Amino acid sequence: MCCPSWVVNSEPDDPAIDRVPADLLETAACALSKNLCDHCLGRLFAKLGFGLGNEERGRALRVVLAMVGEREDESTPFISREILERLPVHKEDIQESGMEPAPDTPTSSWNEPSSPSFNRAWMEEVSEGGKCWLCEDVFHSLDELASVVLDEASRWEFSTFSVGCRMDPRTVEREQLLWQECGGVSPEPIKEELNREIGKRVFERLDGVEFDRADPDITFVLDPLYRSITCQVKPVFILGRYRKLVRGIPQTRWPCRHCRGKGCDRCGGTGRMYETSVEEQIGKHVVKILEGEDFKLHGMGREDVDVMTLGTGRPFILEVRRPRKRTFSPVDLEKVINEGSGEMVSVHSLRRASRKEVPLIKGAPSLKRYRALISSTSSLDEEKVKYNISLLAKSPIEQRTPVRVAHRRADKVRRKWVHEASVEVLSDGKAVIELLTDGGLYIKELLHGDGGRTEPSLSSLMEIPIEVETLDVMGVLFEDEMGTKEGVESHGKKVQGHNGKHQTDAQKEAQE
Ligand SMILES: [Zn+2]
Ligand SMILES: [Zn+2]
Structure with missing residues (x-):
C-alpha cells in the first residue's frame, strides 16, 4: 500500500x-x-x-x-x-x-x-x-x-x-x-x-x-x-600573569620522588618535595571562591625552583575543576590572591579564558628576560666580561639537554639565540648579567657551560669557571609583545630571521 x-x-x-x-x-x-x-x-x-x-x-x-x-x-x-x-x-x-x-x-x-x-x-x-x-x-x-x-x-x-x-x-x-x-x-x-x-x-x-x-x-x-x-x-579557566617573589618554591605541586605522594620518612609524611608552589599560592584562593574541587596551573614555560620571576611576570592559565560558581570579578580575585599570597606570589591582568587558550599558552613562542648574579673562582675583569657577553648575542647557541634535566627531557641539541646581553661587575667581584633570549634556552647552562654541553657559553668564551648564584626571570614576552615592547623590536624580527619558524615543540619541552 x-x-x-x-x-x-x-x-x-x-x-x-x-x-x-x-x-x-x-x-x-x-x-x-x-x-x-x-x-x-x-x-x-x-x-x-x-x-x-x-x-x-x-x-x-x-x-x-x-x-x-x-x-x-x-x-x-x-x-x-x-x-x-x-x-x-x-x-x-x-x-x-x-x-x-x-x-x-x-x-x-x-x-x-x-x-x-x-x-x-x-x-x-x-x-x-x-x-x-x-x-x-x-x-x-x-x-x-x-x-x-x-x-x-x-x-x-x-x-x-x-x-x-x-x-x-x-x-x-x-x-x-x-x-x-x-x-x-x-x-x-x-x-x-x-x-x-x-x-x-x-x-x-x-x-x-x-x-x-x-x-x-x-x-x-x-x-x-x-x-x-x-x-x-566544564572547568573555569582564568588567564593572567604571575610574579614569583621568592626562591625555593616550584611552579606546580611536586610530589615526593620517593613515595610518589603517599607520604614517607623522606618527606616527613607530606608526600611532597616542597611545602608549597606558585600553583597552590594562586589556586587555593580561587578554588575557594569558585567552590571548585581542584585546580591546575598551566604556565608559559616554567622557572626553576631557585629562580624568581619578576618584571611583568609569566603568563599562566589557572584551571579550576568542578566549580560550583562560575562568575567572578577579576579585580576582586586579583586582590584576594595578592593579599593572601603576596609575599610569595603576586598576579595581575587576570581575565576569563577558555580551554582552547591552554595549548596556546603552553606552546606560544616567546622571548624571556633574565637577570643572573654570577661569580667565579677567577677574577671577573669588567672589560673582558663585557666583551665576551656581547659575543653570546652574535652567534647561535647549540645547547644539548642539560645533565640536570636529562632524566625527564629528550636528549638532543637545541639551537637558540641570545638577543640582548649586558653586564655590570659589582664591587665584591661578582657580576649581574641581564639577558633577553629565546624561550627554551637553559640560562644557567648558557653561563656555566654544563661541561661543554652548551656551546658557546660565557664560561667557554672566558675560559674560566662560572658559578650562577641566583637567576631571576624578569618577564615572559608574548608573541604580540615582541614587536612592540620598547627596545625589543629589532630582536623580535631577529627571532623570525634566525629560526624561520618558531621551534614550538622544542620550546614546549624545554625549561629555562
Ligand atoms: Zn515505550
Ligand atoms: Zn615521600
Missing part, C-alpha cells in the same frame, strides 16, 4: 523521504507485535512528520492501523487480531483529537514539540495490559526525571547545560532487536528522545540558561532506571 499523503508532503526535501518503504504500516504493525508505547512506536519513524513529536507519530500510526484494520477484506493480512487488540481506538477519540498538527508553542524551536492538548489517558489505556516492552514506560516519568535534574541543577551555577541519559544496556539491546526485526525509517535511539524530552522540561523551568549540546557549562547525566544523577562540569 502507499504512504499517507501527509507523510510525504511534510518535508519533501528530506532525502529520507525517498527511502520511505511502501510498507510503512507493515513496519508499524510488526513493531506492535510487541507491546509498545506511542513514543517507542513513533521513534521508528522519527524523520517523518517534521514538527511532530514521536508520541504523536506513534499515535497517528496506531489510529491509521486501526482504521485500515477495520476494513473487512484481506488486503492487510499483516494486521493480525493480536495487533488489532492493541489498537483500542474509538471513533470519538479520533474526532476529539482531530489529528491536528501541534500548535505553535513557545518551545517550537525544539525539533519536536509535543502537543500539550494530548490525551494521555488514551496512551495509558494502550499500555494497560503491561508496561511498554521497550522503554518500560519511562516516558510516563519525564516530569519526575526532570525534577531529579532540577534538584541537582540548583546546586550549580551555569548558563548553558545539556542532559544525557545513561541507558540500561538491556533497553538498548531490545531497541536494536526491534530495528532488526521490523526496520523503521531513520529510527531515533531512545536515548536521544529521552535527552531531548527531559532537557526540554528542565529548560522550561529554569530562568536565564541555554541548552547547548556542543560545549555546555554542565552536563547532567541521568540514569532513568535508578533515578541517579552525576554531572560533568
